[in-house]
Amino acid sequence: MKLYFFSIILTAFAVFNSCEQSQEQVIEAINYEASSRGFYMNITLTGDRIMVGNRMGYEESTIPEGDSQLDFIRSEIAKIDLNSIPDFKAPSHESYRDAAASAYFSVKTKENTYESESFDHGNPPIEIAPIIEALLKLAKVE
Template sequence: MRILSLLLLTVFIATGCSSQKKADMTSTQIEYSAVSRGLYKKILVQNESVSVTNGRNEEAVETKIEASKWNKIVSEFEKVNLESIPDLKAPTEKRFYDGAAIGNLKITSNGKTYETKGFDNGFPPKEIEKLVNLLVDFTKE
């Protein structure tokens, strides 16, 4: 009986912790932007919806994110160390001579904002590469 009670308690606690992590995503906002002289893209993800702007004078198009894609975004977000985001190093420097647009990732979670230094669009730092690529996929649809 004790073993059964302990097992049920463990399962209850484990499911409570995993649902709490996903609940935190409802108040989290992830924004990716790519800007150059001829390019402007802004992708804003929040609470299972995405808003995409493809041009400086364009209206944002908002759509709901499919559950499978949302789960991938949540999974990659959980792997990101928010405190280290401002210190991430860009792997390339094409943006210095107009070889690439300037990419930027900004995450607002629990009232705090974490923002990367500029990096080349298409070449994000390795630590956030998968998350950024999932966000950029919304502009290809």
């Protein structure tokens, strides 16, 4: 009887703990920003809405459900440990000498914002490169 009671408590604890962890990882927004002298681009993905900004302003649109790029972004984000985003290393540093725009990638959850270190636009860290490529395609920016 004690073993039965103990197993019920242990199962309940595991269920509540997994629910709490999954709520922390609910992504509210994904953001990509690149800028240099005379160039600015900002792409923000929130649910099924995408906002694309440049020096002239912003354009917002809705992404149809089932869009392959959106599904790909969601699946790739799920594979990443969000806490490791600040540790991703840039493969090049051309933006240090104005040879490339400086870019940042961030993921916002209810609890936290995970932001990458600066990297060159067009040459992101390998861990997030597929996500950024898909974001650029989704925003119709190359």
